[in-house]
Every structure is written in structure tokens, then in C-alpha cells.
Amino acid sequence: MQLVVGTLSTWSLRAFICARLVNIQPDLILIDLEKPGYKAEVLKYSPTGLVPALLVDDFVVCDSLAIVEYFNECSDGALYPREQSERAQARSLCMEMHSGFVSLRSRCPFTFEKIEPLADFNGVIQEDIERIKVIFAQAKGPFMFDKAGAVDAFFAILAFRLDIYGICLDGKAGDYQRSLLDWPLLKNTVASARHWSS
Structure with a gap:
């Protein structure tokens, strides 16, 4: 393979x-x-x-x-929750990441270089960030569901991209972002x- x-x-x-x-x-x-x-x-x-x-x-x-x-x-x-409704939610979130947040991804190209914190948010990018906050705040703990899975893999890269551009979420959304950034597998x-x- x-x-x-x-x-x-x-x-x-x-x-x-x-x-x-x-x-x-x-x-x-x-x-x-x-x-x-x-x-x-x-x-x-x-x-x-x-x-x-x-x-x-x-x-x-x-x-x-x-x-x-x-x-x-x-x-x-193993990559999705065992419970059917959670499994459906996890797939839905992965697919939203796959097809969504286009403005944010366009405005903030992925890089490993140090970037000046993003200070200029247009309306569409702000809408993306607000949606991400809602999603991240749903996490049950360090991972979205009971254990690490596909949805965490998908959002860990997003959490890293946000951090590169100085976008640090607060509250429960911030807790999830930080847990992903601290995840040894992401590091x-x-x-x-x-x-x-x-």
C-alpha cells in the first residue's frame, strides 16, 4: 500500500x-x-x-x-464513533470541513512559516470563523467524541492553520483547539x- x-x-x-x-x-x-x-x-x-x-x-x-x-x-x-448518531455527526463534520470554509482557506494559505497575525477579517472569513467556533465548542473533551477519530484528524489541521495566523479561539472552542494543537499525533x-x- x-x-x-x-x-x-x-x-x-x-x-x-x-x-x-x-x-x-x-x-x-x-x-x-x-x-x-x-x-x-x-x-x-x-x-x-x-x-x-x-x-x-x-x-x-x-x-x-x-x-x-x-x-x-x-x-x-475505528475512525468513527460506535454509536450511530455520533457516527453520522462525525461524517457530517468531516464533509463540512472537506467542502467548507473556502474563504478562510483562500485568505490563509497553509504554511509552516511564521505569519503575521491576521488582523483583517472580511465578513465571509468572519462567518467561517464563527461557524468553526460553534463546531469546536461541541467537542466532548480533548477530542470531538469519546476518542480520537477522523473528525479530529480533519480539524487538527484546521486548528493548526488558525494558530499559524494568530487566530486563537476562546471558551470551549478554544479548549478543543488547544487540545488538538497539543495532540502528539498532530505534532x-x-x-x-x-x-x-x-
């Missing part, structure tokens, strides 16, 4: 964290997304031309959500990914 990842690809990081959560250790194929002509390199592995992609025997799983679902099936459902993933980009 091989996981195709890209430099500064937040979706690659999410898939990577989920693999680690369920003790799956695919070989990594690293692609420098800042290198001219990177698309042709990605297309060697991923028919969509996007990362991440998971190469399994004679088939390819494209897109982080599909990869996470595959890892979940490989691990007897180890960030340390590994810094080397991907070096």
Missing part, C-alpha cells in the same frame, strides 16, 4: 493522520507541489491529478474522504511534513 502525498497539502496530512490513528503504515510517495510540472508527476499515480491518493494492489483510492473511509473499513470502523505529523517541504 502506498500513499501519494504532496508538500503543503492539508488533505494529504489528514489522510496521513488517519492512517496513523489505525496503525496503517503505507509507504509514502512524496510529490513537491511547488515544483514546475508537478501535475504530470501526480498523474502517474492519481487519475484525478490530485493528492492524496492511495495505491492498493491493482486499484487507486482518490480523495482524502474516500481514503479515510477505506482506512475505516480496514480497521473495523509528529507536522514535524514529518516539515521535512516533506524541505
Whole structure:
């Protein structure tokens, strides 16, 4: 099994964290997304031309959500809560992260570099942040549900992005953001990914 990842690809990081959560250790194929002509390199592995992609025997799983679902099936459902309603909520939150917060992601590109704190919030970015506060405040504890899962992997990268831009949430939302930032798995993933980009 091989996981195709890209430099500064937040979706690659999410898939990577989920693999680690369920003790799956695919070989990594690293692609420098800042290198001219990177698309042709990605297309060697991923028919969509996007990362991440998971190469399994004679088939390819494209897109982080599909990869996470595959890892979940490989691990007897370990990436989602056991209780049906919580499982549905977790999937809903992952999908909202996957398709949402476009303005915030556009205004705050992912980076490992030190950034001046973001002081200029337009209305749409503020709406994104307010929605994130509502979501983060729902966390039961250090993780969204009873144990670390896919939803925490998805939001840990968001928590890191917010922190890079000096966006520190308060109250219960802040508690969850800080717990994700302190999560050893996120710290180890960030340390590994810094080397991907070096």
C-alpha cells in the first residue's frame, strides 16, 4: 500500500493522520507541489491529478474522504464513533470541513512559516470563523467524541492553520483547539511534513 502525498497539502496530512490513528503504515510517495510540472508527476499515480491518493494492489483510492473511509473499513470502523448518531455527526463534520470554509482557506494559505497575525477579517472569513467556533465548542473533551477519530484528524489541521495566523479561539472552542494543537499525533505529523517541504 502506498500513499501519494504532496508538500503543503492539508488533505494529504489528514489522510496521513488517519492512517496513523489505525496503525496503517503505507509507504509514502512524496510529490513537491511547488515544483514546475508537478501535475504530470501526480498523474502517474492519481487519475484525478490530485493528492492524496492511495495505491492498493491493482486499484487507486482518490480523495482524502474516500481514503479515510477505506482506512475505516480496514480497521473495523475505528475512525468513527460506535454509536450511530455520533457516527453520522462525525461524517457530517468531516464533509463540512472537506467542502467548507473556502474563504478562510483562500485568505490563509497553509504554511509552516511564521505569519503575521491576521488582523483583517472580511465578513465571509468572519462567518467561517464563527461557524468553526460553534463546531469546536461541541467537542466532548480533548477530542470531538469519546476518542480520537477522523473528525479530529480533519480539524487538527484546521486548528493548526488558525494558530499559524494568530487566530486563537476562546471558551470551549478554544479548549478543543488547544487540545488538538497539543495532540502528539498532530505534532509528529507536522514535524514529518516539515521535512516533506524541505
